[in-house]
Amino acid sequence: MQKIIRSGMLSIMLLAASGVAMAQDANAPLVTKSGTLPAPQAGKAQVVFFRPGSIMGAALGCTVHEGEAEVARLGSGKYYVISAEPGKHEYFTEGEVTDKLALEVEADETYFVKCKIGMGVVAGRANISPADRAAFAEKAKGLTMWQPKEKK
């Protein structure tokens, strides 16, 4: 329990500082295999979905939706960045179970969402959970940006 609280406190200090850290970390860009993570568009929020490389459920996809729209389709070791209007959003993955993440975003901020394949009864299930800049930074060098296919 103490471990959880400690890790929670550490996370909140890191995340809580994100308002300030955004500016401070501007000098320490997040670099992936595909390049440098951009800053949010002025007046918009930015959400980074990422899925660290792992053998666990590597063959399974992690498809993130918002409403009817497909937001990202992440294979192992992929990430994708979207621009979002400030306010409330609900992202979800579907599969054996639907996993939802309610995210309230503010202008000029970057948010991180991690996808992980968890255990299901028949197949793995994609779970999206809130993450932080540090968690992304740790995996960034091994991540490649997902390229959505052109709609025909």
Next chain:
Amino acid sequence: MHSILLALLATALPAVETAAAEPVAVDQPAGPTIPANTIVEIEIAETISSKTAKVGDMFAIRLVEPVRIDGRLILPIGLTGRGEVSHVAKAGWGGKAGELIVMVRYLECGPQKIRIGRFHFGGSGESHFGAAMGASALVPLAGFLIDGSDMTLAAGTRGNAKLSGAAQLPTGDQPCPLSSSN
């Protein structure tokens, strides 16, 4: 009836006296303005857990570092406010970790609410996925009997946020008053 009135007066009088005893600013027509994006150091004043929290739950926050403008105390330590739980997912079978996101909403300066934001806490509890996989390998489906950990945000956890916009305070020369519950 008289005794009830007397009792009411007796309880009301100290509040009136307290208010009358407070110094009144005479040379300060308007209160100070705190610029947008001013950083405020706050702490969560109550423990929140993904096990029990619900989306929309409000919780207490407290200012832990004073805010000064030109050296003048504006927001004193102990100023209270509120935050809100914006996402919760309980820990589940198969080692799924609990999730919790909280937002801070405002600090209270008397009746005025100073909007704050750009603070978000998101995190998930300790995932026991590895342990669940291990158990499942030995006994099929036993993994579903293992819970992940819930996310707990302890009272006293500190962080910082920013003013969402400039706030002009109605307090003249005086810092924002602490609420009586402080």
